[in-house]
Every structure is written in structure tokens, then in C-alpha cells.
Amino acid sequence: MEAEEHLSFIRTLLPFVGVIFLIAIGVILLTQQFRKNLYKEELKQVELRRKHITEISKSTIMGQELERKRISQDLHDSLGAVLSIVKMHILQIERKHGSTNPSLASDLMNIRSLTENAIESMRRISHELMPPQIERFGVLDTLEQTCRQVTEAGNIKCKFTTTDQSYIHLTEELMSLTIYRVCLELINNTIKHSNASELSLEIIGSKESITIEYKDNGDGIDLKSKSNGAGLKNMNNRINSLSGTIEYNNEVKGISVFISFPNI
Amino acid sequence: MSLTKFILIICHIPIFYISINLLFKFSQFRHEIKPVATYLILTGILFAISLVLWFYNVNNLIILHILVPLRFLLLITIYNKIFSGYLPKWIMQIVAVIFCIFSIVNTFLFETYDTFNSSALTIEGVVMIILSLSTYLFLIDKRMTKHLKDFKRSIEWVNSGVFIYYTTTLTVSYFGKFIIELLSPELSRYTWMVNSILIIIMHYCFYIAIWKQKNISHS
Numbered sequence: 433m434e435a436e437e438h439l440s441f442i443r444t445l446l447p448f449v450g451v452i453f454l455i456a457i458g459v460i461l462l463t464q465q466f467r468k469n470l471y472k473e474e475l476k477q478v479e480l481r482r483k484h485i486t487e488i489s490k491s492t493i494m495g496q497e498l499e500r501k502r503i504s505q506d507l508h509d510s511l512g513a514v515l516s517i518v519k520m521h522i523l524q525i526e527r528k529h530g531s532t533n534p535s536l537a538s539d540l541m542n543i544r545s546l547t548e549n550a551i552e553s554m555r556r557i558s559h560e561l562m563p564p565q566i567e568r569f570g571v572l573d574t575l576e577q578t579c580r581q582v583t584e585a586g587n588i589k590c591k592f593t594t595t596d597q598s599y600i601h602l603t604e605e606l607m608s609l610t611i612y613r614v615c616l617e618l619i620n621n622t623i624k625h626s627n628a629s630e631l632s633l634e635i636i637g638s639k640e641s642i643t644i645e646y647k648d649n650g651d652g653i654d655l656k657s658k659s660n661g662a663g664l665k666n667m668n669n670r671i672n673s674l675s676g677t678i679e680y681n682n683e684v685k686g687i688s689v690f691i692s693f694p695n696i
Numbered sequence: 697m698s699l700t701k702f703i704l705i706i707c708h709i710p711i712f713y714i715s716i717n718l719l720f721k722f723s724q725f726r727h728e729i730k731p732v733a734t735y736l737i738l739t740g741i742l743f744a745i746s747l748v749l750w751f752y753n754v755n756n757l758i759i760l761h762i763l764v765p766l767r768f769l770l771l772i773t774i775y776n777k778i779f780s781g782y783l784p785k786w787i788m789q790i791v792a793v794i795f796c797i798f799s800i801v802n803t804f805l806f807e808t809y810d811t812f813n814s815s816a817l818t819i820e821g822v823v824m825i826i827l828s829l830s831t832y833l834f835l836i837d838k839r840m841t842k843h844l845k846d847f848k849r850s851i852e853w854v855n856s857g858v859f860i861y862y863t864t865t866l867t868v869s870y871f872g873k874f875i876i877e878l879l880s881p882e883l884s885r886y887t888w889m890v891n892s893i894l895i896i897i898m899h900y901c902f903y904i905a906i907w908k909q910k911n912i913s914h915s
Contacts, residue, residue: 448870451822458826462783463833469782470840 490606490673497562497609504561507554515554519547563612571608572635575615579633582619590619591632607693610670611635611644617667618646618689626650628686642693649686704885707892708747714903715740728777728847729909732854732902735770739763739899758809764816765799768792768823771858775827778851782840791823817869821862828859850905857901861894 522544530537565574572594579592615633622628628650636643671678676693718733725733742763749756772792776785799816807813832855834840841848868891 444871451818451866451870455822455825455829458822459829459833462826462830466779466782466830466834466837466840470837473781474839 486673486675489669493610493670493673494606497606500561504558507558507561511554512551512558515547515551519544519551522547566608566612571612574612575633575635578616578619582623582631588623588628589630591630592634593632594635595637607642607674610674610676610693611642614667614670614691615644615646617663621653621663622648622650626652626686637695639695641695644689644691646689646691647683647686652682652685652687653680698882701885703889704892705747707889707896708743710896711736711740711743711899714899718906725906726847726909729850729906731770731773731777732850732905735767736899736902736906738766738770739895755810757812760817761799761803761809761813764813764820765796768795768799768820771824771827774851774854775831777847778831778844778855779834781843782834795819795823814869814871818866821866821869824858824862825866828855828862831855832859847909850909853901853905853908857898857905860901861898864894865891 522540526537526540526544530540563574565577569577576592576594579590582588582590619631619633622631626648628648631648632646634645636645668678671691671693674693676691679690681688681690715737718737722730722733722737742759746756746759749759769792772788776788779788795816798819799813802813802816803809807815831851835848835852835855844851868887
């Protein structure tokens with residue numbers, strides 16, 4: 433009788449224990465679901481923040497480029513024209529009075545030489561700010577030409593290659609300028625710091641991405657060095673603004689840099 | 697009139713007062729708080745019917761069979777708003793539909809309208825305890841409660857009411873059938889008195905939740 437009572441009690445109590453267990457499991461599962469969704473939500477917000485920063489960076493760089501273009505055009509069209517007129521006037525005065533007054537002729541020649549230097553500097557600055565070839569011939573031809581100039585300078589042999597150009601839709605001005613500036617920064621670094629004798633630049637276009645493979649046989653790069661900071665930072669900012677990635681690898685001799693942009 | 701009978705009647709007066717009060721102000725409430733107000737009005741009406749049936753010595757358990765699925769739906773609606781964005785809505789909707797179907801089937805086939813619907817109440821209790829405990833954990837994390845804004849203070853009260861009521865009455869719900877069958881009518885009435893007091897505590901918590909919301913709206 434007592435055993436039966438015990439059994440009845442256990443039969444009633446056990447499902448109750450099950451109920452409590454169910455509650456505990458339910459709370460745990462729900463809490464885990466909340467955590468999962470919170471994590472997803474946070475990831476979404478981080479992604480949004482990243483996109484926002486990229487957008488800001490992109491518009492800042494675009495603003496800089498537009499400003500450079502304006503300054504370059506102003507230099508070329510206004511200052512360049514004025515300096516050319518000054519040079520022309522000096523030439524006319526030289527022709528008129530140079531033969532009669534040798535001292536004046538010598539002074540005028542000095543002034544003309546200084547003016548020519550000013551014109552040359554102005555042209556160089558203007559071209560550095562915004563190379564006119566990019567608009568006229570495109571970034572690939574401009575880079576090829578730059579490479580040729582580096583080789584012609586004599587110290588470093590520069591090799592430029594590009595694959596099927598049909599995939600490289602460099603229609604977006606910012607993309608062209610970014611590729612140009614990044615490549616120029618890499619070339620400049622090699623020339624200034626690496627003691628390299630050879631460098632190669634390869635631009636590969638595909639349906640999905642545009643990649644740049646840069647190599648030199650110099651001393652490599654110390655990524656932690658502060659002297660590299662500003663240049664690399666600028667380059668990274670430019671690449672990030674177009675959702676691109678950059679990877680530096682120090683080789684046995686030299687450095688290889690791999691840059692990739694999504695093809696828009 | 698016995699003491700327990702007197703207490704049971706007295707207990708119902710605040711419920712009726714709250715229901716009538718809310719009925720006239722219903723249109724002023726914000727949509728977040730409307731399910732809480734609906735719940736209080738609905739239970740007021742059902743409790744009034746239940747009390748009248750009880751006075752005339754008619755079995756009033758059918759009211760409980762009607763109240764349980766409706767209450768469940770309204771509470772699920774409130775929790776759906778709380779967990780919005782952190783728990784897929786379909787989970788709550790499926791739980792609500794399954795519970796309502798179960799409750800109806802249970803009323804017609806197993807625990808008929810003239811008996812205590814112990815199973816439905818127990819399941820309701822289990823789900824509500826899970827939801828209220830999870831809500832406490834949910835409310836601790838500020839990152840998850842951004843969407844609730846000033847509704848948070850009301851939720852704390854609603855959730856406390858649900859937690860207090862369902863945790864303490866789970867035992868009564870679970871052993872409800874045994875209480876009716878095994879205990880003397882007087883002892884059984886004591887049990888239901890405790891249950892009624894807990895319902896009133898929950899009602900007060902809900903009413904405070906609405907009052908808090910009203911205060912926020914006016915400030």
C-alpha cells in the first residue's frame with residue numbers, strides 16, 4: 433500500500449520535474465537565440481560603420497583629386513600662359529636691344545633662363561598633380577610610359593605587363609587615379625629606398641577584380657618603420673576607399689605587393 | 697457569507713474598477729501598451745461573468761477555458777513586441793497557434809469545459825515562465841533593449857507580473873485537478889483564493905505598467 437502511494441507520488445512528481453527541466457531548457461535556448469541575433473546585429477552595425485568610413489574616405493580622396501585637378505589646370509592655363517608671355521616679351525626685348533647693349537643682353541638672358549625654369553617647374557608640378565595623359569590615354573598607357581621613363585633613367589629596369597584589357601573597365605575616374613597613384617607610390621619607394629635594379633608591375637583584369645602585382649629586387653620594406661608610415665597609410669586609405677585589399681610580402685630579395693580591387 | 701467567499705468578492709472589485717477605467721481610456725493608449733490594456737479589460741469581463749455564475753452555483757470553469765487561450769495570445773503579442781528583432785516572429789506565432797489549437801482540442805476532447813483545464817494552464821505557465829525569465833535576461837543587456845525606448849519601464853512591470861503569477865500558480869495549475877478531486881471544498885477554495893490574490897498582483901503590475909507609460913506620454 434505504501435509502495436503504491438510512493439509510486440503514485442513519483443508518477444505525479446516526475447512530470448513536474450520534467451516541467452521545471454523544460455523551463456530551464458527553454459530559457460537557455462531563448463537566451464542563446466538572443467545572443468546569436470545580437471551578434472548578427474552587431475556585425476551588421478560594424479559593417480555599416482565600415483561602409484560609412486569607406487564612403488567618407490572615398491569622398492575625401494575624390495575631393496582631393498578634384499582639387500588637384502583644378503590647381504593643375506589653373507597652374508597650366510593661367511600661370512603657364514602668363515609665364516610664356518613673359519618669356520616672349522623678354523625674347524622681343526633681347527632681339528631689340530640685345531645687340532646694342534651687351535650688359536642688358538646678359539641680364540635678359542638670365543631672366544629668360546629663370547622664366548624657363550619657372551615654366552618647367554610649373555609644368556612638372558602641374559603634371560605631378562594631375563598627369564594629363566591619364567585623361568587622354570588612360571591609366572595603363574600612362575603607367576607604361578612612366579615605366580619606360582624609369583628604365584630610360586638608367587638605374588632601374590622596369591617591366592610593365594597587363595593582361596586582357598577588355599576586363600579593365602577603368603571608367604570610374606577615382607579607380608584610374610587610385611591605381612595610378614598607388615603604382616607611382618610603389619615605384620617611388622623602390623627608386624628612393626630599395627637599392628633595386630629591377631622592378632615589375634603587372635595589372636590583371638578579370639570580370640570580378642582588378643589586381644596589381646608589384647615586385648622589386650631591392651632591400652625589402654620594414655613595415656614597422658615610421659618613415660614608411662605616411663606613404664603606406666595614404667596608399668592603404670586609397671585602396672580601402674575602393675573596398676580593395678593590399679598585401680605586402682618581403683621576399684628573399686626585394687618585396688612583392690599584391691593589391692586587389694573589386695571590378696565595378 | 698464565509699470569509700473566503702468575502703475575500704474572493706473583495707479581490708474582484710479592483711479588477712472590475714481597472715477594467716472599466718481602461719475601457720474608457722483605451723483609445724488614448726500607445727499601440728505597444730494596447731495588448732496589456734486589452735488583457736485587463738478582457739479578464740475584467742470574464743471574471744465578472746465567472747463571479748455571476750459562481751453566485752448562481754453554476755460551474756464557471758468554462759470561463760477559464762475561454763480565458764486561457766485568449767490570455768496566452770495577448771501575452772504572446774506583448775512578448776513578440778519585446779523580442780522584436782531578436783527572436784523570429786514566426787516562432788512566437790507558431791507557438792501561439794499550436795497552443796490555441798491544443799487548448800481548443802483539450803476543451804472538447806480531454807478536459808471538457810466543466811472540468812479544470814490543468815494541462816493547458818500548465819503549458820501556458822511553462823511558456824510564460826520561459827518567456828518572463830528570458831525577458832529578465834534580455835532586459836539586462838542594454839544593447840538589446842534599444843528598440844524598446846521608454847516602453848522598457850512598462851515591460852519590467854508586465855514581466856514581473858507574469859513572472860510572479862505564473863511561477864507561483866504553476867503548482868496550482870499542475871495539481872489543479874487533484875486539488876478539486878482530493879481536497880475538501882473549503883481547502884480547495886483557499887487554494888483558489890491564493891490564486892485570485894496572485895492574479896490581482898499581476899493585474900496591479902499590468903496597471904502600473906500602463907500608468908508608467910501614461911506618465912511618460914504626458915512628460
